[in-house]
Amino acid sequence: MNRILFILFLAFNLTCFSQTQAEMNKTAYAEFSKADKKLNEVYQKILTEYKSDSTFIKSLKNAQRIWIKFRDAELEMKYPNYKEPHYYGSSHPMCSAFYLKKLTEERTEKLMVWLNGIKEGDMCSGSVKMN
Numbered sequence: 001m002n003r004i005l006f007i008l009f010l011a012f013n014l015t016c017f018s019q020t021q022a023e024m025n026k027t028a029y030a031e032f033s034k035a036d037k038k039l040n041e042v043y044q045k046i047l048t049e050y051k052s053d054s055t056f057i058k059s060l061k062n063a064q065r066i067w068i069k070f071r072d073a074e075l076e077m078k079y080p081n082y083k084e085p086h087y088y089g090s091s092h093p094m095c096s097a098f099y100l101k102k103l104t105e106e107r108t109e110k111l112m113v114w115l116n117g118i119k120e121g122d123m124c125s126g127s128v129k130m131n
Contacts, residue, residue: 025094027094028093038105042108045115047060049114056127071100074103114128
């Protein structure tokens with residue numbers, strides 16, 4: 001009797017949380033969009049906080065434009081555009097979105113240094129503010 005209840009419980013739980021590939025693709029893209037939104041918020045905060053340093057702002061904007069090209073090139077390197085249709089299968093949009101999310105989160109973490117600052121005394125702080 002316990003085995004039957006366990007099997008029914010397990011089957012119920014596995015079917016309740018199943019998603020179609022389209023739903024998983026949508027979820028992955030939503031996660032990437034959330035990461036991208038956070039990146040843009042951090043970027044805007046840096047622009048505001050460092051607005052008096054026009055040389056830095058110009059460099060930041062240039063670096064961000066180049067980073068976007070890098071991000072896109074990284075995605076293309078991971079998933080080259082082969083001529084065969086559906087080469088990577090139906091999970092490709094999901095995998096691409098998760099990879100973009102990862103790259104975006106890494107970039108956000110790097111930019112956070114300009115908001116968090118560096119300990120005073122770091123001789124290599126460059127344009128990063130001191131704490």
